[in-house]
């Protein structure tokens with residue numbers, strides 16, 4: 001479904017590559033977690049895969065398509081849920097979602113019904129006509145998620161969809177993502193919640209300094225790592241305990 005070949009990104013003026021010669025295959029129906037310390041290159045990778053950022057070198061295809069030749073087809077095929085809220089604060093939740101839905105060519109009753117259904121699933125029906133600047137972080141994240149899935153993408157990219165949300169919102173988000181996956185959506189997501197990733201993802205890749213350190217099925221990675229009881233311990237064994245601060 002997704003084939004990444006030797007993909008690299010070096011930002012203008014940067015000393016190092018943020019993503020370096022990265023190869024990865026994601027098969028249809030997988031939930032693929034991209035895990036790594038701060039600055040590992042997860043957002044850079046997702047931004048390239050969703051055409052928000054131009055690679056320095058290398059290539060990738062999604063369903064055999066690439067952005068150079070099949071931009072419009074790919075835009076319909078993929079959904080994007082970015083790390084930053086993509087919402088207009090002065091619009092209501094419903095108006096925001098109308099805007100995002102119409103960007104994907106969904107209109108009229110179909111769009112209205114879809115928005116209402118999603119708001120209901122996400123527990124937001126009674127806030128549909130409230131401006132999103134009054135929303136809590138968890139509510140904004142849930143609207144953000146709906147904005148990325150209204151057009152029923154076959155592949156969904158999410159950058160830290162559960163960051164800064166309470167346990168209740170997290171459960172609603174993860175449960176819905178599991179349902180979408182059961183219905184056939186391939187999911188690629190980044191997270192720092194290793195416990196969540198261990199149970200949610202069918203596959204994970206641990207990335208550090210722009211390169212994949214290890215990848216595979218979470219339970220297998222735990223088995224392969226002597227003394228590791230969970231994915232977090234595998235993560236620490238593979239990436240070390242040093243902080244990654246730099247500016």
Ligand SMILES: Nc1ncnc2c1ncn2[C@@H]1O[C@H](COP(=O)(O)OP(=O)(O)OP(=O)(O)O)[C@@H](O)[C@H]1O
Pocket residue numbers: 011012014018036037038039040041042043044045
């Ligand atoms: N616009 C930019 N210009 C220059 N360097 C950048 C830019 N965006 C990111 N970087 C650098 O690229 C590297 C990878 O950053 P990226 O945001 O992809 O990491 P990340 O794994 O998503 O981190 P986090 O977990 O903190 O979100 C970091 O060293 C970062 O400083």
